[in-house]
Amino acid sequence: MTAEVFPIMRIGDTLLISLQGELDDATVLRIEDRLANEVARTGATGTLIDVSGLTIVDSFIARVLTRVVGMIRLLGSHAVIVGIQPAVAITLVELGVPMGHLHTALNAEQGMALLRRLRDHGDRAD
Amino acid sequence: MATELTDAEAVVITISAEADMILVRQMLRAAAQRIGLGLVDQTKIITAGSELARNILTYATGSRGTVRIEEVRARGRKGVRATFTDEGPGIPDIEQALTDGFSTNRSLGLGLPGARRLSDEMTITSAPGSGTTVVIVKWAR
């Protein structure tokens, strides 16, 4: 399996990364590495993690997302996960994975708005 | 309820590396689509299978096991059945493993309760020292 390339885009103060396809351990580590570096380098106040390309999110991936969000938070930035698909949302709830602590939005536009509110009002927003 | 195998070929995959997870998901997807499962049900059974396959990688002896994916039929409906087997240490207390310990006890994060909720049927056969077999079935509505 060739290494997937996930470019990190920058929109003003916000970083956007789109995850898709199959994520194995090695890929995940690479993503965490690059995001940490980008957040630190750019001083971005917000990161959007787009998962609309993930058709299967099992407990492993869910834990990975939680870890990445936690890491970004530690670096002083907010993270919002956008684009969870309906089938994935239902499955995650049924799976029983705790996701309540994660900020989520339907798409990049709503995600940007949420990041704005998080920046202005902290984690209690919404 | 008597279940028959359909004429579709069964697929057996050896699970020993992460790359195998991708194949497991792909084969589950193919079988689920073949029997006409909707997207939500497809997602559920593939995710359940993903959990069980990852269990094998994480907990089985030598991180090795197999999954057999086949199409079944009963009462006029078709279904997908996946049988996961490993030669691991076995589950000492199946009842306990099926209780949701996900958020409180990380070591019990076997994904079994979740996989059960996502499937229509689940059967576990296990004993300490003699490996584990987990069978999950999802029926087309």
Added chain:
Amino acid sequence: MTASPVGERDPGTRLRELEAMLDAIAGYALIKLDLDGAVADWSRGAERLLGHPAGEIVGRPFATFYTEEDAAAGLPASDLAAARETGRAETEGWRVRKDGERFRAATVIALIHDDDGTATGYAAAIRDVTESRRAEAMFRGLLESAPDAVVIVESDGRIMLVNRQTELMFGYDRDELIGQPVEVLVPERFRARHGAYRGGFIASPQTRPMGTGLELYGRRRDGSEFPVEISLGPLESDRGTLVSAAIRDITERREQELRLQRQRDEILELSTPVIQVWDKVLALPIIGTLDSLRAARLTESLLEKIAENQAEVIILDISGVPTIDTQVAQHLLKTVQAATLMGAASILSGVRPETAQAMVHLGIDIGRLRSRNKLRDALQLALRIVADRAGSSQEAARTVMGEWPA
């Protein structure tokens, strides 16, 4: 007549004694013929069966008892010839009584010899089988007219009899099936098992449906399969226990069941509509009880609509739910959790005091889920949330645009 040792009695007495014994066996008529086929001796049974008194019939030809057509066709002579060749001939056919009445006769003709081996004539035993033939004919009539396919199987599993419906249903001519193992009508993958079941049925035969709970399929001549329902019944016969199987093609019924299920699904869809009450606000009025299937459908439909409408707020109105129990509450909470994962805020509306009490007593924690008694209040709150978000969205957009020169 006093009994005397066998060797001492003269042949005439002996014959009459035998005659008396045979007469006592109801239904058998005994006739002795000479070598030319003329009646040489007549019994009381023969008189009863054929109507001719002894005085009249002795000396008359064997052909007297045959029908005109058969006599003209030379049947009497060929029957006798057969007895001459093999020593014993069995025939069955229509015979005629003195009064002209026809009856179905089963006859055995044997060539008789005297002590030094010379043929001296024939002995014929005739039995009236009209009734049993009629019963058989009626049975076959019933079989042919049966609406289901009927297959009669011998104890070794070979097909003995099939009716027209069987031919039509499976696409065979009956000649192709008779003598074949019944498994030829069963799809290959079930054949081994079927054989075992058959043995079990023979061991304890009872009229009952076959394979309750099992999916049964029949296999046509062209290899195609179809779902069937089978009733089994034992038949006692002189060839041992036979099994009669009535087979019904239930393809139609299956399709109907599927159609009904689809209809039910559609009705479910219609009865739980997701309504867009405002831009980016969806409402889901839940009416009646919520079983697992309906709840799942609801959730799926709602989430799809959230994606479609880019909704930001969903209102779950439960004023139409009579009682809130743990199951309903769980369904609701799962729906809210899934909607949250898709970025939508949820508001519960139509919560009556009793409902609130019930939920608290059940220990249901709605967490950060907002709740309002009236739908109107819920909508007001929804619009505020949407406005808030729109505000942040505009600000975010402005920031981005500020970064990029016009």
